[in-house]
Amino acid sequence: MQQNSLRTSVRRLSGPVLLSLGLLAACQRPVSTSTRPAEAGSTSSPAAAMAPAVIANPVLPGDFPDPSVVKVGDTYWATATSSNWGPTFPLLKSTDLVKWELVGHVFPGERPAWADYYFWAPEISEEGGKIYVYYTAHKRGGNLAVGVASASNPAGPYTDHGPLVGQPHGSIDGFPMRDENGQLYLIWKEDGNSVQQPTPIWAQRINEARTALVGEKQELFRNDPATWEGNLVEGVSIVRREGYFYAFYAANGCCGSGCTYATGVARAKTLLGPWEKYAKNPILINNDAWKCPGHGTAVQHQGRWFMLHHAYAANSQQFVGRQGVLTEFTWAATGWPEFRGGTTAVAPTPVSAVSFTDEYTSKTLAPSWQWPVEERPTFALRGGQLYLTARPDHTGAALGQSTTAPAYTATTTLLNPAALPAGSRAGLAAHGDPDNTLAVVAGGGKVQLLQTEKGQTKTLAETTLPAAKTLQLRLQAQQGSQFTFGWSTDGGATWQPLPAGGAAVNGSYLPPWDRGIRVGPLAHGPASAVAVFENFKLEPQQ
Structure with missing residues (x-):
């Protein structure tokens, strides 16, 4: 693993899951381990x-x-x-x-x-x-x-x-x-x-x-x-x-x-x-x-x-x-x-290219879920729902799935977004690291598209948060770095793009030099705020 001169301070499938399809016959022949002095056999068979x-x-x-x-x-x-x-x-x-x-x-x-x-x-x-x-x-x-x-x-x-x-x-x-x-x-x-x-x-x-x-x-x-x-x-x-x-x-x-x-x-x-x-x-x-x-x-x-x-x-x-x-x-x-x-x-x-769906029905989080190693989030699973406690630092508490293709669609359902405490928001994000994200979030009476780059957050678009008990959020990627976002209040039957014209946002700045992008929920705000998610789906597109 190369450490560049750059010095920044800086799975995905619900298990058990097969990560790839393909075929090699099963092997029963023993192999010497890397620490033993015995010589490996030849391949002249x-x-x-x-x-x-x-x-x-x-x-x-x-x-x-x-x-x-x-x-x-x-x-x-x-x-x-x-x-x-x-x-x-x-x-x-x-x-x-x-x-x-x-x-x-x-x-x-x-x-x-x-x-x-x-x-x-x-x-x-x-x-x-x-x-x-x-x-x-x-x-x-x-x-x-x-x-x-x-x-x-x-x-x-x-x-x-x-x-x-x-x-x-x-x-x-x-x-x-x-x-x-x-x-x-x-x-x-x-x-x-x-x-x-x-x-x-x-x-x-x-x-x-x-x-x-x-x-x-x-x-x-x-x-x-x-x-x-x-x-x-x-x-x-x-x-x-x-x-x-x-x-x-x-x-x-x-x-x-x-x-x-x-x-x-x-x-x-x-x-x-x-x-x-x-x-x-x-x-x-x-x-x-x-x-x-x-x-x-x-x-x-x-x-x-x-x-x-x-x-x-x-x-x-x-x-x-x-x-x-x-x-x-x-x-x-x-x-x-x-x-x-x-x-x-x-x-x-x-x-x-691997699809992933989580209905949060297990007692423990699927082993493919990841989080920023220095900012482990607090969460719980109850009754088919993910309860994610907000964090006030960086872009908030984050969970992510590794992507497996340059084109994909991610969706999640956020419950009772209007009930989030003042000063908090929750939603769906493409995560590079805690200081570099693109996210569609709800809170404070608004649905917003937020861009965080090098720790600086700006609002790219926003609209009024509808009076709905459930809010579906969607993130779509093309070519690995071009993102579009949307929201729905009818279970995903119809989607409203954000911004209204559906323009793509350039996310080429997201991945750090040694990592790929993760996608998943986040919750930002005081630790008294808890966002409730009902499902998550990540599906590669051809």
């Missing part, structure tokens, strides 16, 4: 030589940057960056690497006490019957650091063990690996690019309890600014095969419309090197469908090799975010890995 099945990418539709995957028994477990959205670090499971179910989060409630924001690049691994998640977060009063949490079950609960390393320029992208002698090491990146410095990849021994580093760190390799790597290398994932350690890594700019990310590989006969970068790097690059592929984990399935990594869909780019993509690679006669054609193979498919 007849099954590996067969033509690959079509993969309906993205396999993790929506904003799932820096995905990591491990196989535990017959099941693959994955997690990904959650950045400044809570709950922290989604947990997903699959039997085939294609159909994924969101089952929870590493930290479903409170954040680890030592960290405040930027929850990045979790690396999930298994050894000795325990699950370990190495992750990056911003240390309170400090800089970026790599921490670790553990559990006896992949689904949790997880116990946090605190930070392991936090250098002055920041430390990110932790990855565990045993060397050729079975010694356990932590691999990480020093975040020098945040201060216009090189980005060395370090290795240092870690104790078996995974609670502290021991000995001295040693550099494996660093970025070469005169090549495609530009100002950084990061996101290292290592496998061992036929006498070599192979380090897959990302380089250059990770995020946004101007991203330049790509994937390279280096190898060494011993973990501490010397390391040799592949002369044909980068080995995974853009194509017409996917942009800036990188930061993932190499994994085997039925004797075939895949990389679960992120990439932007070209038709939605930063507005949906970096989606989880599965790309197959093979091993050349030279021993180096090669992706077919050098690019992510399959274009986004319509089946991967």
Whole structure:
């Protein structure tokens, strides 16, 4: 996960839910875990030589940057960056690497006490019957650091063990690996690019309890600014095969419309090197469908090799975010890995755009719901209704669903909007972060269209709030960033556009550099105000 020089202070389906459709046969063959010294098998079997099945990418539709995957028994477990959205670090499971179910989060409630924001690049691994998640977060009063949490079950609960390393320029992208002698090491990146410095990849021994580093760190390799790597290398994932350690890594700019990310590989006969970068790097690059592929984990399935990594869909780019993509690679006669054609193979498919509906009939909020990680809202579910307590700061209390397509319609029903206390309002918003939203809201006798950019809110349009017990609110997006809004008092049979002419509002400013847009309810005002919502629906459009 790249930390730009920019230093701002800164799922979606009701569970259990399948995140993608597609087909790879179930796998029963065991795979060595990332922290064990055993070498991975070759792919010379007849099954590996067969033509690959079509993969309906993205396999993790929506904003799932820096995905990591491990196989535990017959099941693959994955997690990904959650950045400044809570709950922290989604947990997903699959039997085939294609159909994924969101089952929870590493930290479903409170954040680890030592960290405040930027929850990045979790690396999930298994050894000795325990699950370990190495992750990056911003240390309170400090800089970026790599921490670790553990559990006896992949689904949790997880116990946090605190930070392991936090250098002055920041430390990110932790990855565990045993060397050729079975010694356990932590691999990480020093975040020098945040201060216009090189980005060395370090290795240092870690104790078996995974609670502290021991000995001295040693550099494996660093970025070469005169090549495609530009100002950084990061996101290292290592496998061992036929006498070599192979380090897959990302380089250059990770995020946004101007991203330049790509994937390279280096190898060494011993973990501490010397390391040799592949002369044909980068080995995974853009194509017409996917942009800036990188930061993932190499994994085997039925004797075939895949990389679960992120990439932007070209038709939605930063507005949906970096989606989880599965790309197959093979091993050349030279021993180096090669992706077919050098690019992510399959274009986004319509089946991967996911609809979501919540009638709030469960006792707990669906695991796909998210909120600003530093501003966890207060809410309750009762009688098929969501009670969202307002907040006076920023744009208010917010809940959001990750979007999965550049065109979509979101609707919600707000109950008794006229009963909201003075100085409060509630409605439906496209959320970039707490200081950047577009929202259609009701309160104070008005229905308003509000634009908040960099913390400054202005009213784009308003009309008189009708005397109705229910108010339906609608938000529609095209091309990821062009938004129209409407309201209805007859259950959505007829819609009144806001503004009256139905003009689109440009929301291209919404997503932060490392996140996609979320959509969902919000409530702004004193904590004595409680907004009541009856339903929510998010539906992608073709």
